[in-house]
Amino acid sequence: MNLIFDILTTTAILYIVAAGLLLVFGVMKIINFAHGAFLTIGAYASLIASQLGLTPVAGFLFALLVGGLFGLMVERLVLRPLYERPLDAILATWGLAIVIGQVITLLFGREVQFVPSPIRGTIVLLGAEYSGYRLLLTLVALGLGLTLALLLTRTRIGLVTRAVILNEQLAQGLGIHSQLVRFFTFALGAAIASLAGALITPLSSVDPNMGVPWLINAFMLVMVSGVSMLSLLFATLIFGAAQVLISSYVSPILGGMAIAVLAAITLRIRPKGFSRD
């Protein structure tokens, strides 16, 4: 039972972290290598919030807001010139991640810091005693997934966004201001990443370089999922389970690279990954 909870909660955490990146990739066809940096921004936002004595929920909202604002700035200044050069966009966003990391170090210092967990201790569920906070994150992931799905399928903005995802030129031809869609989508992706950072810090720690391992895993999950949020769910579940199983039964070190290797192999066999088109 413990193992199943491990798998579910790991899946949930990966999903929250990767969702923002998927959104950006789907709409803009650009890989945002600054995703890890947005994660870090969110983590530090929650650090500030906890030092100011705000409630954890306020901290999460604060992180969301900060991430969104940064996303708006980055899209306007850095990404716009790079729409046609996807490989260069990867590099430019990586450079941006370095810049953000250094600024954070200047402002906060380079040591590792900690944020207390909103829920302490365990909950007894289905006969097993498991970390309450991790279980909470599973609920958050479900909520996030549902919200995004509803946003994309039930709202007008969502419809417009899906149009841009499927065929940007056609959408432009139909009068959709795709520039604006990209602008706001990137901000939303950055906000979600920032929220993810704030959510995961109670589990471990905050330091200027915490985003990098998450970036790699999120990136590989997005590559394998194409543009579909549902595929992302499958991907995080299957690969998250693989990571947990390999960590538990073989070695945590090999488990750490399970996602990256499995994703690369999957793409080799089926270049579309898990997506259906």
Added chain:
Amino acid sequence: MFKPRIRALSLAVALTSLSFGVFAQDSKPIVIGVPVGLSGANSVVAPSVVQSAQLAVEEINAAGGILGRKVQLEVADDASGAVGAQKAFDSLIFQKKVDVLISMETSAARNAGLPAVAKGKTPYIYTSFYEGRSCSPYMYVNAWVPEQQVPPIVDYFMKEKSAKTIFLIGSDYAFGRGMLAFTKQYAESKGVKVVGEEYLPMDGSDWTAVISKLKAAKPDAIITSTAGGAPNVTLTKQLRAAGVNLPYGNLAVDEGTAKSMGTDAEGIYISASYVTGIDSPANKKFLAAMTKKFGADLKTPNDLSVPQYEAVYAYKAAVEQVKSTDSAKVLPALAAVKVDGPRGAIVMNKQHHSPLTMYLAQVQADGSVKVISTFNDVDPGQQCPALK
């Protein structure tokens, strides 16, 4: 009429310039290099180490310096790892040309720095507890090794907690493996069975799988040896979040880190050569001076930072004994000088290591540390038989 005045004046001028000349020669400062983990795993403890060194230097300079020369600190970041340490050591030894290196570092950093130390023939006082058996003619250690630290905890778990099985968790590098290897050997020699041994890389922070294995093995007690700092905190946080409340002996946590864990640290057993509660005049004087100098910014003095303070004084004593900063002269002197510091009287005379008084203690709910038993003058054992 002016003649006597002029003569006095010129004599004064001459004497002043002479003394300036002499002073100028001697006023080249003595530079102490401190490579330490300002970033990375050790970054939680590094500030306390730097503060200790700063206080020692300030006190020594206020008392006239060493051999009349001012003492200066040169701090460099070794990123808590091998590659960073190599850069830091190279920079301190060959670029800044320090007279001595005094610092606390991870074993990865220390091992990477030793070749540079040997090349530069610079004395190096290593102030961190570690897994033992690291030997160099240029290195002295004034902190504990497993032979001094592990037995109190294992013995206590056996006797007071009736532990028959233990589970070991560590960071995968020289220190983690070395400490746990000793622990396993000692425990098994006493009839306690080790039912699990798990490692994560030094920078790893996701202990989920390890904790699940721990729960499945159902041991009577846990003993951990992670890199000091971040891994300690993440492991403890995640252990508590998973509801693990077994007797928990942490071989690598210091008081300061324990304080930053908050209530999660309650109940942890530590075995250390320094606790802030030591009831001696030297310790009280030390704590008062630290509080005065740093005020609200003070980082709790701990088992990783206090040896740093004492090491600076050890170097001072050695240099004053041989009246020179020449390496070849200072090195033998370091084995003989005695420092009376917060941890008591310490001499680095056992194969470059030091006999120490060890305290078995438990972290309390308010973050303070309560001493359970004291062991005087514990021998470090055979650390470097080749260095007599």
Added chain:
Amino acid sequence: MIDGDLIRKQLLRSALPVLLLVLCAPWFLDTYTTNILVRALFFAMLALTVDVLWGYTGYLTFGQSAFFGVGAYAAALVFTHLGFGPGYVILGVLLAMLAALLIGAVTGWLSFYHGSTPLYASVVSLVLPIVLTQVLFSGGTFTGSSSGLTGYGMPDLSVEDWFRLVGCLLVVLTTVVWLFVRSDGGRILFAIRDNEMRCSYLGINISVYKIALLIVTGIVAALAGFGYASFSGVVAPELAGFVFGTEVIIWVALGGRGTVIGPVLGAIVIDWSSAYLSGNLPYIWKLFLGIAFVLVIVLLPQGLLPAVFKGFRRFLPANTSSRALQLIQAEPKPVELEPQSLAVELKNVSKNFGSLKVLSDINFSASAGELVSLIGPNGAGKTTLMRCMSDGEERASGLVCIQGHEIKRIAPHQCVQLGLGRKFQTATVFDSLTVGECLRIARTRIDPPSFWRRSAQLSLPPYVLEVLTATELDQKLDVVTSSLSHGEKQALELAMVLALEPRVVLLDEPTAGLSMPERSLIGKIFIDLTSRFGLCLLLVEHDLDFVREISTRIVVLHQGRLVLEGTVAEVVDSELIKTIYSGSVGHA
């Protein structure tokens, strides 16, 4: 040989002074600086390999650090666990090279298969260092895990001697790389970066080429890592990691990608500065680098060095030298004309996109000397049919034979090797190369180029020379293709395809966008090719007047079916044609 003289002159001007500088520098520098520089020199070697892969071939790789790490650990492991001595050094070197070869081969196979995208190749290059660092972490006391390995036996050279040795090696390596990228064979890198599809259709097996390149650069990087470990005495998993891999890219990007010297200088200057500045202004320096990197990628993709050193061009190795390229006539390879063999044969070929049937049951054949025009309204499936004839993976079912050989499921470059040439609808040439270089690459299959020299002569079959003289391209051999007019690009592509000496040529709308005189010129050339040289030409065309003038046979495609076939007279005036085109005769 003119080229040999040029190389000698360039080397004397650039390489020799640098060599002298390398030998003398240790006398002027202090030990600490020399120490830092030796490490930087090893990194510069690594940067060179990244430049060849990314700057020249367009393959964004984060994984060269993995090869560096492999070499470094090979040295450290051998010296730690086995011992140190001349024999062990050789053993270590061989191990490093073998490991690099295996890893390069596997990575290459994974990244460069037929149909992979540049993004996927970059993804794999990212996974490689991650896997390697994790493997190193899991090695326990054997690999030292997080601590790495240190304190092993090392060569007994002074820092100054190391500097001289490594400096000279770097100069040699830079020279070799420079010779390679400016050589005729090296131009293929540019061609691959510009247009992979065109390369395939010139018979070049891109996958093999890239894999070979990756293996060679991997071995060089591993050897650099080996040297680094032997010098520095400390190896740790960071050396093989992803973050280090991105640092190398930053050096190459700032130094100037696709210039040999840029990355070398970039690596040396940045690494050396980091050693000094990161001690004193740690955060500021890295911040500055990050900002510079972002600015360069966004605004100055070519890098800083080319922009800054424009004035010193004399001392930089010339990548394009304006020398006259001489064209000489080559006799086309003799062809045994088997009496009954058809140039092209299609049996029951079908293709569908999902439930949409694009081609149904096409049966068709053509022989040498025929000029067959394929006509039909838009959407009839003409281009799809061409694709099915030139790429074995395209068709859903049916048989395609070229020159009597079934193509089964082979890739385009293999179809080309059977004697096929294909000219695309939009001019598919190499925009960053000159006309002469494009032609030279087109001759790769028949006349393999040298990998270190630049030939002053290019031999081409007579019909290619005719095309070039007729369109006056022979006066523009040194002009960069991107500045040619549309018609000239079309003519160049035609010349390149013909340079393959194909027996069957597929031409997709060859007259699109051409003026009247250009059109009649092309028409004459086509007739010549079939009647005089016995080629079989298949045209897809919309210009029915043109078709009427030159074709020996016309085939009509409509909604994926072959509906009419016959001589010009039979087809052009038929009722069916009129109905199909619904009155839009003459121009579609």
